[in-house]
Each structure stands twice: as structure tokens, then as C-alpha cells.
Amino acid sequence: MTGKNARHNAFLRLVSGNAAAFGSESRYALHASKEMVIGRDPSCQVVLDAMMYRMVSRRHAAVRPLSSSPDNKFTWVICDLNSANGTYLNGKRFYGCQELQSGDRIALGSDGPQFIFEYDLIPQSTMMTKQNASLPSAANYQNHTQIKQPDSVSFTQLFPIISTGKDLTRKAYLVPGILTVVFVVLMFATVGRPQANQVIVAAYIAFVVYYFVYQLCGKQKPWWVLVGTALTTALILLSPILELFIFVFRGILPGNLPSPQDSTTFTELLVRMFFGAGLMEELLKALPVLGAFVVGKQLPSPWRERIGIWEPLDGILLGTASALGFTLLETLGQYVPDITQNVSQQVGIGAAGQLAGLQLLIPRVLGSVAGHMAYSGYLGYCIGLAVLKPTKSWQILSIGYLSASALHALWNATGSINALLLVIVGIFCYAILMAAILKARALSPTRSQNFATRFLDPK
Numbered sequence: 001m002t003g004k005n006a007r008h009n010a011f012l013r014l015v016s017g018n019a020a021a022f023g024s025e026s027r028y029a030l031h032a033s034k035e036m037v038i039g040r041d042p043s044c045q046v047v048l049d050a051m052m053y054r055m056v057s058r059r060h061a062a063v064r065p066l067s068s069s070p071d072n073k074f075t076w077v078i079c080d081l082n083s084a085n086g087t088y089l090n091g092k093r094f095y096g097c098q099e100l101q102s103g104d105r106i107a108l109g110s111d112g113p114q115f116i117f118e119y120d121l122i123p124q125s126t127m128m129t130k131q132n133a134s135l136p137s138a139a140n141y142q143n144h145t146q147i148k149q150p151d152s153v154s155f156t157q158l159f160p161i162i163s164t165g166k167d168l169t170r171k172a173y174l175v176p177g178i179l180t181v182v183f184v185v186l187m188f189a190t191v192g193r194p195q196a197n198q199v200i201v202a203a204y205i206a207f208v209v210y211y212f213v214y215q216l217c218g219k220q221k222p223w224w225v226l227v228g229t230a231l232t233t234a235l236i237l238l239s240p241i242l243e244l245f246i247f248v249f250r251g252i253l254p255g256n257l258p259s260p261q262d263s264t265t266f267t268e269l270l271v272r273m274f275f276g277a278g279l280m281e282e283l284l285k286a287l288p289v290l291g292a293f294v295v296g297k298q299l300p301s302p303w304r305e306r307i308g309i310w311e312p313l314d315g316i317l318l319g320t321a322s323a324l325g326f327t328l329l330e331t332l333g334q335y336v337p338d339i340t341q342n343v344s345q346q347v348g349i350g351a352a353g354q355l356a357g358l359q360l361l362i363p364r365v366l367g368s369v370a371g372h373m374a375y376s377g378y379l380g381y382c383i384g385l386a387v388l389k390p391t392k393s394w395q396i397l398s399i400g401y402l403s404a405s406a407l408h409a410l411w412n413a414t415g416s417i418n419a420l421l422l423v424i425v426g427i428f429c430y431a432i433l434m435a436a437i438l439k440a441r442a443l444s445p446t447r448s449q450n451f452a453t454r455f456l457d458p459k
Contacts, residue, residue, distance in 0.1 A: 010076055010119035012036075012046070012063065012106070028115075030076060035064040037081070038108065038115075048113060055109035057083040063100070063117075076100045076117070085109035176211060180204075194354040198361055202332055205365045206324050213320050213373065216437050218452025219313040219444065222306055225292070229318045230325030232288040237329050242284070249280035266413060273412040278375075278405030285322045285376045286401075289383055292318055312384035312440035313450075319380020320433075323372035331364045367426065371411060374429035379404040381436040388443065407432065 010030040028046050030036055038046040041058040048056050060083040066075045079097040080087040088107040089098050100106075106115045183204040190197040210226075236242065249255045255276025258264050264272070289309065296308015309315050336357040344353030382400025386393035407429050414421040441450055 010117065012038075012115040012117060014113060015105075015116050016114040030063055030065065032065050035062045037062045039081075048108075053108070053113055055085045055112045057081070057085070057108075059083075060108050061087045061106070064097070078104075078106055078117075083108070085112065176207075179207060183207075194357075198336060198358060199332060201358070202328055202361055202365050205362065206328055206368075209366060209369050209373070210320065210324055213369065213377070213433075213437070214317065216434070216452060217313050217317055218441060218450040219317065219446065220451070221314070221317045225307055226317065226321040229288045229292065229321040230328070232291070233285055233322040233325035234329040236284060236287060237326065237333075245280050245284055250276045253279075255280060266417060269416065270409055270413045273409035274405055277412050278408035279401075281326070281372075282375055282379055282401060282404045282408060285319070285326050285372070286379055286383070288322045289315060289318045289380055293383065293387065309380075309384055309387055311388055311444055311446070312381045312436070313444055315380030315382070315384030315387075316377045316433075316437060316440055317380070319376040319378075319383070320373040322380075323376035324368060326376075327365060327368045327372045331361055335364060336361050369433070370426040370430040372408075374433040375404040375408045375411075377433045378407070378436050381440055384440065385443070388445075 012028045012030065014026040014028075028036065036045040037059055038044060038048070038056075039058050039060040040048055040050045040053065040056050044059060059081045061081055062079045064077050064079060066077060077097045077099050078087065078089060080095060086093045086109060088094070088110065089100075090105050091107075093110075100117045102117065102119055104117045106117060107113070183200060186200045187197060190200055214221075214226075250257065253275045255272055255274070257272055257276045258269065292307060293309040296304050296310070299307060304310075309318065339360050340353040340357035342353070343356040344350050347353070379400045382396050382404075385400075386396040389396060407425075411422070411425050411429060414425050441447065441452065444450060
């Protein structure tokens with residue numbers, strides 16, 4: 001229906017994003033007399049959840065009406081409000097304003113929520129002159145845009161920290177930044193005290209490596225549970241339990257590790273490493289993870305889920321935390337002191353030994369993501385998978401334990417033969433851990449709450 005008694009009734013329909021993915025499609029009617037602002041700010045006409053749509057700016061875009069054209073066709077335009085991630089019309093980013101046609105797809109950010117602009121014709125007996133007078137014509141829209149977007153600077157634009165609020169902790173990696181500043185100050189404070197400085201450097205590198213894995217996993221786990229897991233593993237290494245493990249795996253079983261002077265074939269070395277390093281150390285690192293599962297079963301909800309092991313992501317997070325505790329104690333308590341003492345005795349200069357210790361410390365802790373964290377993270381994945389699949393639990397645990405031990409043995413054995421082979425094995429171990437994380441995210445019962453995937457996964 002066209003002519004003087006017709007006008008367009010327009011609306012936006014949310015077709016992608018979390019709300020649309022779960023079947024709760026939203027439709028927003030457009031007003032013929034005022035603009036509709038879309039963003040995360042509560043003052044917007046279309047308010048998007050800040051946690052669900054982190055790529056959307058506070059005031060991201062606006063849909064504005066234009067006065068009727070000579071053929072009585074009512075039109076709307078979409079304007080980007082200087083958003084951080086941009087506004088896209090039919091897959092192409094634009095700046096300023098663009099006229100909308102029925103069926104146009106509007107996206108807030110390249111991977112953000114999407115709206116379809118639609119309208120239909122409805123009869124209208126009267127058209128208020130006052131509405132037309134308040135709206136700009138299509139011919140004069142450029143001037144209207146300049147009036148609507150003055151070149152002014154607000155107080156919060158000059159001092160952004162006043163208005164960002166909770167976004168600082170959620171988006172700006174504030175906590176890692178604070179810890180970095182603290183570690184830098186501590187490193188300055190420990191200059192001249194090499195042992196304390198080594199502990200600070202090792203702790204910071206361990207934090208960076210684990211934070212990387214934590215962000216990839218995307219599941220929130222209390223920090224004190226993760227730190228407690230690492231400390232429990234370190235305490236086990238300092239307890240008589242370690243002596244019992246050494247007696248069983250290296251005394252009774254063929255896991256006695258050769259000395260540097262011994263001449264052994266690669267096959268014999270691999271077998272010894274499998275029993276004396278793989279089976280022994282992977283079981284030792286798995287004890288805190290299994291303990292968390294047992295403790296969690298005894299607790300009421302929600303503590304049961306927060307502390308225990310209920311899915312593969314839980315197992316990966318606790319398994320890698322346990323591995324990090326193992327790496328730090330082994331590196332700072334054994335390897336670094338040994339090489340520091342040996343180099344100091346050979347050269348006769350204490351500073352040379354301290355430098356050698358620092359040179360060993362950095363790759364050992366940083367490389368744990370392709371070493372101890374990779375094996376234990378995969379075993380933790382299998383522990384969590386066994387919880388999800390209880391009828392196949394023993395089969396899953398056996399495969400996970402033997403596989404993690406084999407990777408551990410392969411890393412140790414190739415490390416004493418060829419550096420190039422060690423690189424290949426390290427890349428393979430890292431790929432195993434990353435694949436486990438990706439599969440764990442797909443299997444997670446709380447996938448919709450995962451902060452690493454909820455903006456990317458379609459379900």
C-alpha cells in the first residue's frame with residue numbers, strides 16, 4: 001500500500017549472538033520521531049549485556065529516521081558512533097552513516113551480534129507535521145549528522161578511568177598488569193641477592209605460562225584452589241612419599257635412571273625413563289588432582305563444582321597447576337643449585353655459576369607448557385573425561401596415564417640425544433595439550449559460560 005496514506009513500520013531483529021543462539025530472538029521497533037542507540041550503556045534504547053557482548057561499545061551505533069522523500073518513502077540510516085570494533089553493513093565496515101534497505105544485515109564488530117533491518121507498509125490516516133518538522137530531510141542529512149555529532153570532548157573522554165569501571169578488570173587484564181608491577185618491584189628489591197631474585201623470576205614466568213593456559217581453557221576456577229594444588233604437589237616432593245615412589249619405580253621396577261657416565265642405547269634409556277620418570281612423576285603429579293576430586297564429592301554445591309573435578313577442563317586446570325608446582329620445586333631445589341655449584345667450581349667465579357643457573361631456570365619454567373604441563377594437563381583431561389564417562393573411567397584413566405608417561409619418557413630420552421628431536425617432541429607435546437583444551441571446551445557441560453568460547457561458538 002503506497003501513497004499519502006502509507007508509511008513504513010520498521011524494526012530491527014537480533015539474528016545472531018547468545019540470545020539468538022538460544023532461541024530467544026529479540027525484535028526492536030524503530031520510532032519515526034527519534035533515533036535508537038544500540039550499545040552496552042544502560043541509557044541506550046537497545047541495551048546489550050556487557051558480559052555476553054564484550055566486543056560492543058557502550059554506545060556503539062544508532063539507527064536514525066529521515067523525513068519522507070518526495071515519493072512518500074520513509075527511510076532510516078545506521079550510524080557508527082566511533083565504536084572500538086566498528087559497525088558492519090552486509091559484511092563491510094563503514095564509517096559515518098549509511099542508508100538502510102529492507103533485509104540489510106548490521107553487525108556490531110566483525111564477530112559481534114547481528115541485526116536484520118526490516119519494515120512493512122501499514123495504513124496511516126494522518127502524518128503529524130510536528131514529527132516531520134523535527135526530522136531532517138534526506139537531502140540535508142549531512143548537515144544533520146554534523147549537528148548530532150559535535151566535535152566536543154567530554155570529561156570521561158579526557159579521563160577514561162572514571163567511566164570504565166568494571167571493564168578494567170574484565171577486559172584490560174588489570175590483574176596481570178598489577179602482578180607484573182609487583183614482580184618488577186620485587187626484582188629491583190632483590191638485586192644483589194641471586195637466590196631470591198631467581199625465585200621471583202621463576203614465579204613470574206610460571207604465572208605468565210599458567211595464565212596463558214587458563215585463558216585458553218576459559219573456565220573460572222578459584223585461584224586458591226589452583227595455588228593449593230601447586231603447593232600440594234611441592235609438599236609431596238618434600239615428603240617421604242617421594243622416597244616411596246623412588247623405591248617402587250626405580251628400585252623394584254626397571255626405572256633406575258642412568259648417570260651421565262653410563263653408556264646406554266636409546267631403547268634402554270626410553271624404557272628407564274618410562275618407568276623412572278614417566279610413570280613415577282605423572283602419578284605423583286596426579287595425586288592432588290585425584291584428591292580434589294575426592295574432596296569435591298564430599299562437599300555441597302556450589303563448593304563441589306568449584307573445588308572438585310567434574311569435567312575435562314577442571315582436570316586440565318588442576319593438572320597443569322600441579323605440574324607447575326613440580327617444575328618450580330624441581331628447578332629451584334635441584335637443577336639450578338646443581339649447575340650453579342658445578343659452574344662456580346669449574347670457573348672459580350661465583351657470578352658465573354649464578355648466571356648459568358638463571359640461564360637454566362628461564363627455559364625450564366617457560367618450557368613447562370611443552371613439558372610437565374603438557375603431560376599432566378593431558379592426564380588431567382583424561383581424569384575429567386573419566387568423570388563425564390563413568391562407565392569407561394578405568395579404560396580412559398589407563399590410556400591417559402600410559403600416554404602421558406610415554407610423552408614424558410620421550411621428552412627426557414630425546415633431550416639427551418639431539419636438540420632437533422627435542423624440538424619436534426616439544427611441539428608435539430604442546431599440540432597434545434592444546435588439542436585436549438579445545439576438545440574439553442567442546443565437551444564442557446558449562447560451555448555457554450566459557451569466557452574463551454561463548455562469543456565464538458554457535459551453541
